Amino acid sequence: MTNKTLVRAARRTVVAAATAAMLATSVAPVFAQATPPTNGPASVAxxxxxxxxxxxxxxxxxxxxGTEGPGAVPMPQLPEGSPFQDFFDDFxxxxxxxxxxxxxxxxxxxxxxxxxxxxxxxxxxxxxxxxxxxxxxxxxxxxxxxxxxxxxxxxxxxxxxxxxxxxxxxxxxxxxxxxxxxxxxxxxxxxxxxxxxxxxxxxxxxxxxxxxxxxxxxxxxxxxxxxxxxxxxxxxxxxxxxxxxxxxxxxxxxxxxxxxxxxxxxxxxxxxxxxxxxxxxxRRGWLGVRIQPVTDDIAESLGMKEAKGALVAGIIKGGPVDNGQIQPGDVITKFDGKEIDEMRDLPRVVAESPVGKAVDVELVRKGKEMTVQVTLGRLEDGEKLAGSEEGAAGEDNGSDNGAEVATASVLGMTIGELNDDARSKFGIAPDISGVVVTDVAKDSAAAERGIQPGEVITEIAQESVKTPKDVMDRIGALKEQGRKNALLMLASKTGELRFVTIRMD
Structure with a gap:
């Protein structure tokens, strides 16, 4: 079968070559002065x-x-004297x-x-x-x-x-x-x-x-x-x-x-x-942050002119920047002189940096550009820390029991105080603070962003919230500023952070 295929190809080549020669002879006077194109490099021999x-x-x-189990092929049961017995025995x-x-x-x-x-x-x-x-x-x-x-x-x-x-x-x-x-x-x-x-x-x-x-x-x-x-x-x-x-x-x-x-x-x-x-x-460099992409919505929520950089969604406890130099909500735009255009640029340039090196990190924090200097740790050590902790908690701990509003509905969510009952119902860790989401309306803006009951709103537009009233006030203030989206920092029940933007129209 293979030989026939090769032969057919050879025959087509011969016929094509003969045809091309005839055509070249008949049209030679017309194209004699044409310059042959340079297709590809000269011989690479x-x-x-x-x-x-x-x-x-x-x-x-x-x-x-060899193993027993679903992946194993059992020895077939053959009739006595079968001519295939020797073949299967050998196999x-x-x-x-x-x-x-x-x-x-x-x-x-x-x-x-x-x-x-x-x-x-x-x-x-x-x-x-x-x-x-x-x-x-x-x-x-x-x-x-x-x-x-x-x-x-x-x-x-x-x-x-x-x-x-x-x-x-x-x-x-x-x-x-x-x-x-x-x-x-x-x-x-x-x-x-x-x-x-x-x-x-x-x-x-x-x-x-x-x-x-x-x-x-x-x-x-x-x-x-x-x-x-x-x-x-x-x-x-x-x-x-x-x-x-x-x-x-x-x-x-x-x-x-x-x-x-x-x-x-x-x-x-x-x-x-x-x-x-x-x-x-x-032995790779390690910054000790959790990051996520800066989308157009997030950039608009942060007042940035363009969507670029890496958004810090959390800090690894015990990591190089667990001292407040870099904070959740910061957008890293340049690392050690290298531009961070997309989120995926940051892990690569950090990993290529020597362990223990002091580097300048340019970032945007609450609309202001600033530069901080950090000393890098070792990624291989950091992976052990990251694996041992479930996530980084928000920066404000404790709860405000003097809230003026117990529950509220906003942006398709029902929110409430993060009291002992709420912590017990949703299994929320004691070191997480904020406002708990108790329900999410179907087909709402919050549902589109994958927000689930039991998540905790810790910040809105990089401002901490502790009560449902705080949430309502922040949303109202953003609308007055003409913002189309609200940037929320959410904590899971174990404290892992993420940022989402929700439409406010």
């Missing part, structure tokens, strides 16, 4: 020949224990003895590249070598070397391996600057698609700064250079032979290339690789 030796195939094996014995708890070897293939020939350092994707028992690096000249794991980073999907280069001369490549690459620049991918071995493909950079929701620091280069299964961990080169990306993902309904591939930019990868080589782990 010299560049490919120089780089192929540095790109490696990575094969891994993992021992998987199931190889799989671990009729699923009786035996084990089997699972193998996988990927790509990588050498960045240090003397030390034998190889870079690849974490998912290529994850959970592997054995890792082998296969070079283009046929040599195979055992590899040891130096370190991995699951957040960026990068792994660093080491082989012993004694007796084998390695070829290395260098990282280039991905920040200088532009949409439309030519790039070359080399890898091990479908286990075929060193394969070269060429394309352009189709897009930059792609977020494919694969991790907290998504900032992928998109390319139409053919990338398939097995290319993972391989390099994406610029036309100077520098690695400006690590191929890591594709979008494909069929599993094959459709011209949408993604590479980790070298600007992000270099720091991770250096840390893995030096420490065997990552």
């Amino acid at each position: 010299d560049l490919a020949q120089k780089l192929l030796g540095a790109v490696v195939n990575i094969s891994t094996s993992q021992t998987v224990k 199931f014995n190889k799989r671990g003895g009729d699923n009786d708890g035996g084990s089997q070897k699972v193998q996988s293939l990927g790509s990588g590249f050498v960045i240090d020939a003397e030390q034998g350092i190889v870079v690849t994707n974490n998912h290529v070598i994850a959970d592997a028992d054995d890792i082998e690096v296969n070079f283009s000249d046929g040599v195979t070397l055992k590899a040891t794991l130096v370190g991995t980073d699951t957040k960026t999907d990068i792994a660093v391996l080491k082989v012993d280069p004694k007796g084998h001369k390695l070829t290395a490549v260098k990282f280039g600057d991905s920040n200088t690459m532009r949409i439309g620049d030519w790039v070359m991918a080399i890898g091990n698609p479908f286990g075929l071995g060193g394969t070269v493909t060429v394309g352009i950079i189709s897009a930059r700064n792609r977020d494919i929701n694969s991790g907290p620091y998504d900032d992928f280069i998109q390319t139409d250079a053919a990338i398939n299964r097995g290319n993972s961990g391989g390099p994406l080169f610029n036309m100077n032979g520098e690695v400006i990306g690590i191929n890591t993902a594709i979008i494909s309904p069929s599993g094959g290339s459709i011209g949408i591939g993604f590479s980790i930019p070298s600007q992000l990868a270099v720091g991770v690789v250096d840390q893995l080589r030096q420490y065997g782990e990552t």
